[in-house]
Amino acid sequence: MNFEFTDEQKLFADSVRRFALAHLEKDALKRAHDPRFPFDVAKLMSAQGLMGITIAEADGGQGGTLTDAVIAIEQVASVCPRSADVIQFGNFGPIRTFAEYGSAAQKARWLPDLLGGRAVMSLGMSEPDAGSAATDLATSARADGTHYVIDGTKVFSTFSPDAALFLLYVRFGPGVGGIGSVLVERGTPGFHIGAPSSFMSGEEWCELHFDNCRIPAENVLLGPGGFKKQMASFNVERLGNTARALAFGRYAFDKAREHAASRQQFGRPLCEFQGLQWKFAEMAIKLEGAQLLLYRAAANADRGLPSAYETAVAKAACNQTGFELANEAVQIMGALGYSRDTLVEYCMRRTRGWMIAGGSLEILKNRIAEHIFDRRFDQRKRHADAAE
Numbered sequence: 001m002n003f004e005f006t007d008e009q010k011l012f013a014d015s016v017r018r019f020a021l022a023h024l025e026k027d028a029l030k031r032a033h034d035p036r037f038p039f040d041v042a043k044l045m046s047a048q049g050l051m052g053i054t055i056a057e058a059d060g061g062q063g064g065t066l067t068d069a070v071i072a073i074e075q076v077a078s079v080c081p082r083s084a085d086v087i088q089f090g091n092f093g094p095i096r097t098f099a100e101y102g103s104a105a106q107k108a109r110w111l112p113d114l115l116g117g118r119a120v121m122s123l124g125m126s127e128p129d130a131g132s133a134a135t136d137l138a139t140s141a142r143a144d145g146t147h148y149v150i151d152g153t154k155v156f157s158t159f160s161p162d163a164a165l166f167l168l169y170v171r172f173g174p175g176v177g178g179i180g181s182v183l184v185e186r187g188t189p190g191f192h193i194g195a196p197s198s199f200m201s202g203e204e205w206c207e208l209h210f211d212n213c214r215i216p217a218e219n220v221l222l223g224p225g226g227f228k229k230q231m232a233s234f235n236v237e238r239l240g241n242t243a244r245a246l247a248f249g250r251y252a253f254d255k256a257r258e259h260a261a262s263r264q265q266f267g268r269p270l271c272e273f274q275g276l277q278w279k280f281a282e283m284a285i286k287l288e289g290a291q292l293l294l295y296r297a298a299a300n301a302d303r304g305l306p307s308a309y310e311t312a313v314a315k316a317a318c319n320q321t322g323f324e325l326a327n328e329a330v331q332i333m334g335a336l337g338y339s340r341d342t343l344v345e346y347c348m349r350r351t352r353g354w355m356i357a358g359g360s361l362e363i364l365k366n367r368i369a370e371h372i373f374d375r376r377f378d379q380r381k382r383h384a385d386a387a388e
């Protein structure tokens, strides 16, 4: 067992860090408070080979591993937390599902702009009545000659105010087997995008309404029966949220450490107070443990899709650790940490969201329990007659 990065991984981490320091450090605070997608950063990252790290070279990607993409998130986040969202988009988000299952024609049409940082994609899975119970989704896709007609509403989609392309989970028929996915372009007649709403993090999302929205049959990504495949590739997205949560926690930890080493009260640096030393020790224990779980899930996936169990364990640990560290960092830095002049409070607000998004802590724990007991626990209400 080797807990060290390879020489190649160390070189890669170093080159990403140098890139981030040269191009992203200066406006890190401003970027964090701008809700819109940073296309300028995406274009820079594309030129640097940081988009499509895990996507095959034949599709315009870098043909790298999931661990490489995790390293990229960590290095970028350590300099400019907000820019790590671009690494997420270009490597972990719906783009990865699209690259995994898209047809050659679909990829040729959309991947160049997405990987070039000229366009962004958004995932429409959640609906007003289908959150954790994702298979309750009602947005329908009805065949009509050479087209499909989409009807329904999606909510909470990240990057929806800026996205040119939407990957939607839809229902072709009843039950889990009736679920698949389609690609819908912004501007398609019958597709209405509502006014932006804000999350606590400052990120914006729009309600997406589909009213008799006709799309060509070529825009079907996965037909009926596609749900399992979608969820398998969604584990990559989860791992991106996992990596960002921990990286944001580490960012806040590092800022608090610097602050505690230099800020003096009662005539001594804060780090000399044992009450704060033990906070740092507790934080380090959580950080190191969660970090190993993240690397295990990424390394075992290599160039493929990560295991659902390892992803669930890593995401739960990193989501909790990321938030707890950022929250403690605010406390350690006092009013300065609570101020919008530092990025520590931003890290706290962002990490809070990942405890809900992309598999809430509770849903992850349900999955972990299923692994422990090696059986499925149906969360749905049983009918009285079925229980008899």
Ligand SMILES: Cc1cc2nc3c(=O)[nH]c(=O)nc-3n(C[C@H](O)[C@H](O)[C@H](O)COP(=O)(O)OP(=O)(O)OC[C@H]3O[C@@H](n4cnc5c(N)ncnc54)[C@H](O)[C@@H]3O)c2cc1C
Pocket: 122, 123, 124, 125, 126, 127, 130, 131, 132, 133, 155, 156, 157, 158, 159, 199, 353, 354, 356, 357, 358, 359, 360, 361, 362, 363, 366, 379
């Ligand atoms: C920052 C952020 C970004 C997001 N981005 C996207 C996106 O890009 N695309 C998209 O489609 N959606 C997105 N979402 C939505 C996200 O997927 C949902 O918030 C998530 O699935 C939970 O659904 P819900 O919010 O409706 O909560 P609900 O499902 O209503 O759950 C409410 C609470 O009950 C708990 N709960 C529910 N069922 C169970 C159960 N069986 N056992 C134990 N506890 C349970 C949940 O864990 C939660 O704490 C995003 C959300 C956030 C916060």
